[in-house]
Amino acid sequence: MSTSVYKSVIIGTGPAGLTAAIYLARANLEPLIIEGPEPGGQLTTTTEVENFPGFPDGIMGPELMDNMRKQAERFGAEFQTGWVNKIDFSNRPFRISIEGREDIVAETIIVSTGASAKYLGIEGERENVGRGVSTCATCDGFFFRNKKIIVVGGGDSAMEEANFLTRFASEVVVVNRRSELRASKIMQDRARQNPKISWGLNKTPLEVLTNDRGVTGLKVKNNSTNEEEVIETDGIFIAIGHTPNTKFLDNQLQTDEQGYLLVNPGTTETNIPGVFACGDVQDHRYRQAISAAGTGCMAALDCERFLEAAESEHLQTAVR
Template structure:
C-alpha cells in the first residue's frame, strides 16, 4: 500500500516525485520502457531555466530522477496494463500480473508525437528530425526547413519557424489542407513559406551531419523527387498515453485527460493528472514540471483531508 503512486517519469512525474518525497509521502514512481519521456530523445535543451549553457535532455531527466531518489522516492520499471478506479485504494496491474495499491494516483504518462513511419525518420530524431518547433527551431537559423502536416499545428509551426529559417517548405500529402481558414491564410501570406502539396513523404535522406532531404512522391505525376532540407519537422499531432485507463477518467474529444481548471484534479477524487497527458496546448518541459508540482501539492492536501473535491464546478 502506497500513499501515492506516480505513473510516468517525464518532467511532470519526476517533479511530483520530488515534491511528494520531500513531504515524506514516500511515493512509488512507475516508469515505462522509455524513462524520462520525450526529453530523452532531445539533444540540447536550451530553454529550461537554470542552465545558461543548455543541458542534454537525457542528463536533465537523469538529474531529476536522482533528486527524487535522494528524498526517498521509490522507482519501479514496467507497463501498467490496467487501473481500477472504482474504489480507494486504487489498484494497478503491472505486466506480469503484479498488483499494487495506492491511496492516490498521479497520472503523468505524457503524449506521444505521431511520426510518419518512413525509413530513416526515427534514426534521425535529434539529428535534424523534430516534432517540436518551439524546442528546436533555434538550431535552424538561416537554414531551409520542411514541415510535414496539413492541420492547424503544422501551419502554426511553419509560421513560427520562419523566425529562424531562411525558407520553410510545407509538405502535405493532399491538395486540400485540414487547417482552419485563418491559419491557412496566415501561412499563405508568409513570404518565407513555400508549398509542396499533393506530395507523399517516402524517406528521410541523411548524411554524416544529419538530415539532407526528404524523398516524396508527387501524387499528380507519380514520380519520386527529393526536397533538399536541413531539418524536418513532423507536425501531424500527438496521442495522449491514456489507453491503459480504459476510459475510466474524463477526457476531451482527442483523449487528453480533463482536470478541474486551476488544479490537477480529475473527475475521480484522489486521482490527479499533470504534464502533456492533460496539456495539448503548451507541451513544454517547464510547464510539465510546473503541473507536476501542482499535482504533488493537490495530492498532499487530499491525503491530509483538506481538499474539497467538486468536479461539477469544473466544466
Template structure:
C-alpha cells in the same frame, strides 16, 4: 504506514503512485518525497519521457549553457530519489479506479495498490512511419518547433502536416530558417481558413502539396532532405532540408485508463480548471497527458508541482 504488503501477499501498497516520468512526474515525485510521502514512480517504456530524445535543451531555466534532455531527466530522477522517491521499471496495463485503494495491474503480472495516483504518462507524437525517420530523431528530425527551431538558423526546414499545428509551427520556424517548406500528402489542407491564409501570406513558406513523404534522407551530420512522391504524376524527388519537423499531432497515453477518467474528444485527461484534479477523487494528472497546448518541459514541471500539492492535500484531509 507509507508502503508495504496488503492482505494479498503479492500486492504492494503505496500512499501515492506516479505513473510515468518526464518533467511532470519527476517534479511531482520531488515534492511528494520532500513531504515524506515516499512516492513510487512507475517509469514505463520510455524512462524520462520524450525529453530524453532531445539532444540539447536551452530553454529550461537554470542552465545558461544548455543541457541535454537525457541529462536533465537523470538529474531530476536523482533529486527525487535523494528525498526518498522510489522508481520501478514497468508498464501499467490497466487500472481499477472504482474503489480505494486503487489497483494498478502491471504488464507481465503483479499488482500495486495506492491511496492516490498521479497520471504523468504524456502524449506520444504521431510519426509518419517512413524509413530514416526514427533513426534521425535528434539529428534533424523533431516534433517540437519551440524546442528545436533555434538550432536551424538560416537553414532550410521542412514541416510535414496539413492542420493548424503545422501552419502554426511553419510560421514559428520562419523566425529562424531561410526557408520553410510545408509538405502535405493531400492537395487540400485540414487547417482552418485563417491559419491557412496566415501561412500563405508568409513569403518564407514554400509549398509541396499532394506530396507523399517516402523517406528521410541523411548523411553523417544528420538530415539532408526528404524524398517525396507527387501523387498526381507519380514522380519522386528529394527536397533539400537541414531539418524536418513532424506536425501531424499527438496521441495522449490514456488507453490503459479504460475510460475511467474523463478525457476530451482527443483523449487528453480533463482536470478541474486551475488544478490537477480529475473527475475521480484521488486521481490527479499533470504534464502532456492533460496539456494539448503548451507541451513544454517547464510547463510540465509546473503542473507536476501542482499535482503533488493537490495530492498531498487530498491525503492530509483523509488522515
C-alpha cells in the same frame, strides 16, 4: 500474492512525473514511480535543451531527466519499471495491476504518462530524431537559424509550427500529402501570407535522406504524376499531431475528444477524487518541459492536500 500499499503512486516519468516525485518525496510521502521500459519522456529523444531555466549553457535532454530522477531518489522516491495493465478506480484505495508483478494499492494516483508524437513511419525518420528530425518547433527551431526547413502536415499545428519556424529559418516548405489543407481558414491565411513559406502539396513523404552531418533532404512522391523527387533541407519537422497515452485507463477518467485527460480548471484534479493528472497527458496546448514540470508540482501539492484532508476526516470519524 502479496500487495504493496503506497500513499501515492505516480504513473509515468518525464518532467511532470519526476517533479511530482521530488515534491512528494520531500513531503515524506515516499511515492512510488512506475516507469515504462523507455523512461524519461520525450526529452530523452532531444539533444540539447536550451530553454529550461537554470541552465545558461543548455543541457542534454537525457542528462536533465537523469538529474531529476536522482533528485527524487535522494529524497526517498522509489522507482519500479513495468507496464500498467489495469487500474481499478471503483474504490479508494485504488488497485494497480502491473505486468509480471504483484498488484499495488495506492491511496492516490498521479497520471503523468505524456503524449506521443505521431510519426510518418518512413525510412530514416525515427533514427534521425535529434539529428535534423524534430516534432517540436518551439524546442528545436532555434538550432535552424538561416537554414531551409520542411514542415510535414496540413493541420493547424503544422501551420502554427511553419509560421513559428520562419523566425529562424531562411525558408520553410510545407509538405502535405493532400492538395488541400485541413487547417482552419485563419491559420491557412496566415501561412499563405508569410513570404518565407513555400508549398509542397499533394506530395507523399517517402524517406528522410542524410549524410554524416545530418539531414539533407526529404524524398517525396508527386501524387499527380507518381514521380519521385528530393526536396533539399537542413531539417524536417513532423507536425501531424500527438496521441495522449491514456488507453490503459479504459475510459475511466474523463477526457476530451482527442483523449487528453480533463482536469478541474486551476487544478490537476480529475473526475475521480484522489486521482490527478499532470504534464502532456492533460496539456495539448503548451507541451513544454517547463510547463509539464509546473503541473507536476501542482499535482504533488493537490495530492498532499487531498491526503491531509482524508486523514483529518478519518480521525474525526474515529473520534465520533
